[in-house]
Amino acid sequence: MRVAIAGAGLAGLSCAKYLTDAGHTPIVLESRDVLGGLVAAWKDSDGDWYETGLHAFFGAYPNMLQLLKELGIEDRLQWKEHTLIFNQPDKPGTLSRFDVPDIPSPFNVIASILRNKDMLTWEQKIRFAVGLLPAVVRGQKYVEDMDKYSFLEWLKRQGVDERVTSDVFIAACKALTFINPDEVSATILLTALNRFLQERYGSKIAFLDGSPTERLCSPIVDYITERGGEVRLNAPLKEILLNADGTVKGYLIRGLNGAEDEVLTADVYVSAMSVDPLKVMLPKPWKLMEFFKKLEGLEGVPVINLHLWFDRKLTEIDHLLFSRSPLLSVYADMSNTCREYANPNRSMLELVLAPAKDWIAKSDEEIVAATLAELEKLFPDHFGGDNPATLLKSHVVKTPRSVYKATPGREQYRPAQVTPIANFYLAGSYTMQRYLGSMEGAVLSGKLTAQAISEALPVANSSNLQTLTRPPATNAATA
Numbered sequence: 001m002r003v004a005i006a007g008a009g010l011a012g013l014s015c016a017k018y019l020t021d022a023g024h025t026p027i028v029l030e031s032r033d034v035l036g037g038l039v040a041a042w043k044d045s046d047g048d049w050y051e052t053g054l055h056a057f058f059g060a061y062p063n064m065l066q067l068l069k070e071l072g073i074e075d076r077l078q079w080k081e082h083t084l085i086f087n088q089p090d091k092p093g094t095l096s097r098f099d100v101p102d103i104p105s106p107f108n109v110i111a112s113i114l115r116n117k118d119m120l121t122w123e124q125k126i127r128f129a130v131g132l133l134p135a136v137v138r139g140q141k142y143v144e145d146m147d148k149y150s151f152l153e154w155l156k157r158q159g160v161d162e163r164v165t166s167d168v169f170i171a172a173c174k175a176l177t178f179i180n181p182d183e184v185s186a187t188i189l190l191t192a193l194n195r196f197l198q199e200r201y202g203s204k205i206a207f208l209d210g211s212p213t214e215r216l217c218s219p220i221v222d223y224i225t226e227r228g229g230e231v232r233l234n235a236p237l238k239e240i241l242l243n244a245d246g247t248v249k250g251y252l253i254r255g256l257n258g259a260e261d262e263v264l265t266a267d268v269y270v271s272a273m274s275v276d277p278l279k280v281m282l283p284k285p286w287k288l289m290e291f292f293k294k295l296e297g298l299e300g301v302p303v304i305n306l307h308l309w310f311d312r313k314l315t316e317i318d319h320l321l322f323s324r325s326p327l328l329s330v331y332a333d334m335s336n337t338c339r340e341y342a343n344p345n346r347s348m349l350e351l352v353l354a355p356a357k358d359w360i361a362k363s364d365e366e367i368v369a370a371t372l373a374e375l376e377k378l379f380p381d382h383f384g385g386d387n388p389a390t391l392l393k394s395h396v397v398k399t400p401r402s403v404y405k406a407t408p409g410r411e412q413y414r415p416a417q418v419t420p421i422a423n424f425y426l427a428g429s430y431t432m433q434r435y436l437g438s439m440e441g442a443v444l445s446g447k448l449t450a451q452a453i454s455e456a457l458p459v460a461n462s463s464n465l466q467t468l469t470r471p472p473a474t475n476a477a478t479a
């Protein structure tokens with residue numbers, strides 16, 4: 001069966017991969033000239049890569065790890081020491097570590113918290129552990145119910161000290177969602193904490209050994225095309241064309257550089273676009289339907305990714321770092337962490353600037369200057385003195401609308417992959433799956449979409465879609 005998929009981010013590619021496995025023929029249409037959506041990367045004229053985002057993979061990403069295994073490329077993940085490393089703003093240039101010992105969960109994470117002496121007092125640790133108990137004991141239902149509170153509100157209700165927020169959770173919220181604890185839904189942090197507490201290697205971090213476009217997305221495309229599928233770049237979906245009964249008749253693809261528009265027809269259609277372009281693209285009759293109206297409750301959050309190349313080595317640390325800076329979120333010296341970007345003599349810092357709403361409209365020069373000022377606190381030895389490190393070049397990648405903004409109350413707006421339209425499905429990390437707006441969430445959503453299509457229309461008897469009936473779509477997490 002032919003399945004047309006709009007969007008070659010991880011959700012669209014994962015959906016196509018699993019459809020191929022089920023014997024279907026996916027045709028993926030990507031509007032841009034690059035694969036990967038939010039993991040897209042480009043090579044500059046010097047041959048250096050720069051990326052949409054600094055991407056960390058976690059041990060608690062079962063679907064991503066499974067996908068890499070199925071593609072035979074799991075060795076491309078470079079696993080780092082099992083630890084979380086934070087900068088200490090009040091002691092510039094120093095770091096505080098949560099080293100996770102190799103013992104069963106949740107004792108490994110608990111031991112890492114108890115052993116950290118810099119960031120939390122004993123009283124704070126005990127209060128936080130007691131506050132977290134309901135999430136551990138009462139499970140996922142409790143975690144989902146907490147979507148009505150911001151994480152800051154939740155911490156206060158649990159009687160947890162404000163200092164825990166400023167010391168640990170501002171950094172964690174910014175890293176996971178690009179917003180601060182007073183804005184982010186408690187469900188997000190509790191979900192991540194639960195995963196880390198339940199899985200022995202859940203909080204272990206890996207970096208890809210090169211650019212995500214080349215090292216992750218290209219092998220998925222090869223897999224799809226070797227099995228008869230297709231992935232077309234520069235093929236923007238312009239309009240979803242409807243039959244009289246409201247089902248999809250075809251995808252109208254915008255012709256670029258003076259070419260004619262083209263209609264692509266298929267048996268089934270998938271949107272793997274992010275939620276913002278999908279909302280714009282919805283056909284008028286669908287906009288009146290409750291299922292699609294709810295998408296109005298979701299929108300992408302702005303974020304900025306910076307790359308700074310220096311004339312010297314600033315650090316030997318081969319890991320993700322939580323900056324705990326008001327301007328920045330996480331960062332890494334990619335000349336240490338990523339094999340393809342390795343350089344023994346010069347650092348390339350990749351840094352995430354978040355929250356970015358006040359910065360997204362500023363010039364690259366302003367953004368780089370403000371970031372360099374922050375680096376004086378992170379690397380005082382290299383920036384404060386007489387012989388400061390020299391910035392050789394920089395790239396700034398702005399994403400005005402990235403993953404859905406995970407503020408309180410958003411969970412109810414996240415749609416199921418199955419829609420009320422018989423031949424139309426959704427994939428994307430914003431759709432309902434339990435891994436939130438992440439690479440794991442994108443891969444899982446694509447897999448769920450492929451499963452739903454295969455269940456509705458097994459290849460052996462790919463019957464006429466017009467006869468398909470479907471129960472009303474639910475909003476319940478399906479995995």
Ligand SMILES: Cc1cc2nc3c(=O)[nH]c(=O)nc-3n(C[C@H](O)[C@H](O)[C@H](O)COP(=O)(O)OP(=O)(O)OC[C@H]3O[C@@H](n4cnc5c(N)ncnc54)[C@H](O)[C@@H]3O)c2cc1C
Nearest residue numbers: 007009010011031037038053056237428429437438439442
């Ligand atoms: C700065 C940053 C850092 C991040 N860090 C991490 C991290 O450390 N760990 C982690 O797990 N996740 C991280 N993420 C999140 C992760 O990248 C996303 O959740 C995931 O990649 C989203 O995939 P997706 O396929 O759902 O959506 P997208 O990647 O947004 O894909 C949608 C695709 O649809 C295409 N499209 C749009 N309109 C059209 C059209 N009209 N026609 C055809 N195609 C169209 C887009 O070009 C895009 O390729 C980060 C994201 C950013 C921006």
